[in-house]
Amino acid sequence: MPSRPLAALAAGAALSLTAAPIAHSDYKPMTDVFPVQLKWANVPSVPKAIELATVYGDPTQPGPYVFRARMPAGTKLWPHRHPDERWVTVLQGTYRSAVGEDFDAGAATEYPEGSFYVTDGNAPHYSYAVTDVIVQEQGVGPTGISYVHTADDPRTGR
Numbered sequence: 001m002p003s004r005p006l007a008a009l010a011a012g013a014a015l016s017l018t019a020a021p022i023a024h025s026d027y028k029p030m031t032d033v034f035p036v037q038l039k040w041a042n043v044p045s046v047p048k049a050i051e052l053a054t055v056y057g058d059p060t061q062p063g064p065y066v067f068r069a070r071m072p073a074g075t076k077l078w079p080h081r082h083p084d085e086r087w088v089t090v091l092q093g094t095y096r097s098a099v100g101e102d103f104d105a106g107a108a109t110e111y112p113e114g115s116f117y118v119t120d121g122n123a124p125h126y127s128y129a130v131t132d133v134i135v136q137e138q139g140v141g142p143t144g145i146s147y148v149h150t151a152d153d154p155r156t157g158r
Contacts, residue, residue, distance in 0.1 A: 031056065038068065044155050045145050049075045055136070059143045070134040077127040078103055078152035084139040086119045093133035099125045101148045124148050 038053035046052070050071045057065030068091070071077075079101050088097070088111075096108035097117065105128040111117060119125050151157040 040070065045153075046077065047071075047075060047154050050077065057141065059139070059141045061141055063141060064138070065141050065143070066136060066138045068134055068136050071129045071132070073129055073131045073133075075129040075133075076103065076105070079124050079126045079148035080145050080152070081122050081124055081148070082119070082139070082143050082145055083121055084141065084143045085121045087138040088117050088119065089136045090115045091134045091136055094130040095127060095133045095135060096130055097125060097127040099123050103128075 033055050038055065040051040040053045042048055042050070043052055046069075050069055053068045053070075055066040055068055057063055059065040059067060070092075073093075090111045090113055092113055094113070095111045095115075096105055097111065097119075098104070098108035099119070100107070101124045103126045108126070108128060109117075110130065147153040147157075149157075
């Protein structure tokens with residue numbers, strides 16, 4: 001049986017080895033993004049009333065991304081698809097969304113502030129801003145948008 005001083009020395013050595021990662025980390029610092037840093041812009045692939053701001057990553061590249069969309073009350077996002085699954089959080093306002101190839105705001109689920117939902121990749125879906133809205137969407141890129149009905153695509157139609 002080891003003596004008490006030897007056991008204390010062994011315990012101290014073990015503690016110093018486990019504390020080493022705490023003292024020095026190979027992890028990069030946290031990535032911070034504050035609302036004042038967001039750069040809101042219109043993009044050709046969504047209706048002009050909608051502004052987008054990338055929060056994290058690059059939706060056009062492989063890997064995780066986060067962006068926010070803000071839109072005034074009454075804005076419609078016509079039936080469309082994304083190649084990736086989307087995780088959506090309503091940060092502000094009341095939003096309606098549903099899966100389907102034809103727009104029907106009345107049939108859509110209403111999501112108040114703080115709500116969360118997931119849309120499967122390639123699932124046709126549409127949305128409607130009941131009030132002024134900010135939603136945060138997350139996924140794994142690269143992503144994109146294709147409209148169910150060509151006439152609804154702001155790049156070529158509406």
